[in-house]
Amino acid sequence: MKAGKLLGAFLWILGFLSLLAAFAVLDWYPTVKELGRLRRERGDLERKIKDYGTMAARFEFPDAGEKALFAQSDAQVLRALPGVDVDDAWPGLARADLLERAKGLADPIVVFSKTAAFGPGPPGLQGWLTLQGQDIRQGFSVADPLYGVFPPALTAKGWLASQRLGIALQGPLPELLDFINHVSWGVARLEIVRLRMEPGPLFTRAWLVCRGSYLAREPSAWSVKMEPGDGNEGLLVDADSPLLLRRVDLLHAPGVEKKELPSAPSLRGETAPSLRGDTAGSPW
Amino acid sequence: MMEQGERPARRRRRWPFFLLLFLVAISLFLHAAKALRARDCVQAHKKYKRLPVEKPIKETMAMRVRFYKAQFCLAYPQSVSYAAADLIRRFDGIIPPLRLLRVQVDPGLQDLGFALTVGVDAASLYAAQRKFAVFFSKLEMLAGIIEASFSLGERSGRLHVFLVTGRAELP
Numbered sequence: 001m002k003a004g005k006l007l008g009a010f011l012w013i014l015g016f017l018s019l020l021a022a023f024a025v026l027d028w029y030p031t032v033k034e035l036g037r038l039r040r041e042r043g044d045l046e047r048k049i050k051d052y053g054t055m056a057a058r059f060e061f062p063d064a065g066e067k068a069l070f071a072q073s074d075a076q077v078l079r080a081l082p083g084v085d086v087d088d089a090w091p092g093l094a095r096a097d098l099l100e101r102a103k104g105l106a107d108p109i110v111v112f113s114k115t116a117a118f119g120p121g122p123p124g125l126q127g128w129l130t131l132q133g134q135d136i137r138q139g140f141s142v143a144d145p146l147y148g149v150f151p152p153a154l155t156a157k158g159w160l161a162s163q164r165l166g167i168a169l170q171g172p173l174p175e176l177l178d179f180i181n182h183v184s185w186g187v188a189r190l191e192i193v194r195l196r197m198e199p200g201p202l203f204t205r206a207w208l209v210c211r212g213s214y215l216a217r218e219p220s221a222w223s224v225k226m227e228p229g230d231g232n233e234g235l236l237v238d239a240d241s242p243l244l245l246r247r248v249d250l251l252h253a254p255g256v257e258k259k260e261l262p263s264a265p266s267l268r269g270e271t272a273p274s275l276r277g278d279t280a281g282s283p284w
Numbered sequence: 285m286m287e288q289g290e291r292p293a294r295r296r297r298r299w300p301f302f303l304l305l306f307l308v309a310i311s312l313f314l315h316a317a318k319a320l321r322a323r324d325c326v327q328a329h330k331k332y333k334r335l336p337v338e339k340p341i342k343e344t345m346a347m348r349v350r351f352y353k354a355q356f357c358l359a360y361p362q363s364v365s366y367a368a369a370d371l372i373r374r375f376d377g378i379i380p381p382l383r384l385l386r387v388q389v390d391p392g393l394q395d396l397g398f399a400l401t402v403g404v405d406a407a408s409l410y411a412a413q414r415k416f417a418v419f420f421s422k423l424e425m426l427a428g429i430i431e432a433s434f435s436l437g438e439r440s441g442r443l444h445v446f447l448v449t450g451r452a453e454l455p
Binding site: 012016019020023027028031032034035038039041042045046048049052055056059061062069070073074076077080142173177178180181182183184185189190191192193194195196197198199239243244245248257258259261262 | 303304322331340351352360361362369384387388
């Protein structure tokens with residue numbers, strides 16, 4: 001009799017627990033989950049509305065001056081790119097530009113667009129370049145062009161392309177540094193990708209791997225793929241920056257500045273090698 | 285007597301019903317809360333959609349981003365060539381009496397990576413380290429140096445080699 005009662009109570013408890021589990025699993029849990037999702041969604045929307053309110057209060061809409069600046073900026077980028085009929089013409093253009101700049105150097109510079117052969121040059125420099133071959137090849141393989149900054153209208157003007165160019169030279173350090181500083185000043189607007197310098201028996205020796213962007217008439221192996229919406233070239237721009245709420249301020253935009261290297265010791269008391277005019281006393 | 289005995293038995297029969305009612309009440313409460321929250325969400329959505337000038341703001345901000353990027357791109361080649369040459373000039377200014385055996389500069393978009401191979405002529409490693417420490421402290425003090433670290437390289441006779449790597453600001 002007692003055992004029967006116990007069994008009955010056990011069955012009741014089991015039945016109750018089953019019912020509770022059924023409610024919890026089939027109704028409560030999905031409802032609580034949905035409640036959480038709705039809470040997050042509402043929170044997100046409220047935050048967006050609040051952020052927008054804050055942003056809109058401080059936002060300055062563009063005026064005619066700013067719109068003109070935007071248009072001018074796109075035109076400036078287009079103008080900055082040299083145009084060539086065929087890709088093979090670009091190394092020639094850059095080479096002519098560099099040779100013109102290197103006129104003041106004691107030894108001729110070596111300009112090469114292929115790492116297989118560096119071309120003729122001073123004997124000491126040739127041997128050194130051969131030793132550095134692997135590192136130079138590595139330099140040629142790094143870094144992609146900054147295609148994300150080019151305006152979408154660019155494709156109508158031509159095909160954006162980018163090539164690498166190597167430069168090797170030797171001479172007194174101040175002359176080399178002066179040349180390196182001027183390397184980007186020409187029409188080819190060469191960007192230094194890698195630069196190496198080592199002291200030689202007589203002079204300091206250096207090689208540079210540079211990158212140049214240009215507009216070509218026809219697509220080629222050097223063409224840069226510009227897919228719609230592509231702009232992720234690694235340039236850091238803070239989308240939440242308060243700077244973007246205000247009209248463009250030219251003080252915040254780095255202007256094209258062609259600066260000569262300092263010719264006087266700095267405030268920290270550094271000795272400027274360019275003052276010496278030769279390598280006397282220099283460890284190079 | 286019979287009535288008194290039946291009351292607990294009736295109560296026993298009713299409690300499953302109350303229990304079920306309780307479970308249903310919890311369910312109803314949860315569903316009501318969900319309905320209220322869903323209504324709030326719909327209202328918030330409507331409010332967000334009604335924001336009048338969100339699109340022009342986003343578009344203008346994107347144009348401003350592109351403007352700053354374009355200006356950066358225009359100035360970048362000159363900025364890098366100047367910074368690289370100036371960095372080497374400043375290294376050269378602080379290197380004596382040590383020997384700079386190699387300098388490599390790898391410009392990035394925001395900074396310049398550099399690697400130096402420095403030779404120190406000294407009889408012992410201790411003496412070389414002391415000389416090198418003087419140079420390294422000067423290097424760390426150079427304007428625009430973000431970070432620098434060093435490791436000991438190979439030794440060749442009296443020449444102890446130190447390898448320095450670091451990053452410098454791009455002006």
